[in-house]
Amino acid sequence: MRLYCIAVVTAATAFTSVVRAADLHVCKLSSDRKTVAVLVSNPYAQETHCTVNCHLILPGEGIRSESISCAKTVPAGAKEFELCTRTRENGAYVRVSSDSNSECIKPLAQEKDDDADDDEKLADEMQKKSQEMLRSLQKN
Numbered sequence: 390m391r392l393y394c395i396a397v398v399t400a401a402t403a404f405t406s407v408v409r410a411a412d413l414h415v416c417k418l419s420s421d422r423k424t425v426a427v428l429v430s431n432p433y434a435q436e437t438h439c440t441v442n443c444h445l446i447l448p449g450e451g452i453r454s455e456s457i458s459c460a461k462t463v464p465a466g467a468k469e470f471e472l473c474t475r476t477r478e479n480g481a482y483v484r485v486s487s488d489s490n491s492e493c494i495k496p497l498a499q500e501k502d503d504d505a506d507d508d509e510k511l512a513d514e515m516q517k518k519s520q521e522m523l524r525s526l527q528k529n
Contacts, residue, residue, distance in 0.1 A: 414491035416443035422481035
């Protein structure tokens with residue numbers, strides 16, 4: 390009985406999956422280095438919400454940087470979809486930092502399909518453990 394309750398709590402606290410990968414986004418500097426275009430690719434067959442954080446190095450002494458964050462719903466399977474553009478009024482950017490990042494939320498319908506097999510495995514494992522636990526209790 391206790392094993393069943395633990396499994397229910399564990400299943401109820403599951404979080405939405407996200408994809409984080411360097412190849413999902415591009416922070417593209419213009420030739421004059423004053424404008425940055427924030428692009429993202431949606432790896433899923435359904436539209437989803439994506440966020441990109443571009444970190445840009447500024448000119449001057451020391452490490453000076455600026456961050457640009459953009460988020461938007463991206464069409465299914467889109468490649469290099471423009472989330473936003475930003476222009477620097479005073480001066481230019483030096484380069485895009487390597488620690489820029491992105492994430493796209495896995496659509497719920499696709500997540501359910503992927504998790505169906507995992508749910509069956511979990512149910513089988515829970516049943517086996519419950520039977521083992523019952524046998525050990527009956528021995529005592």
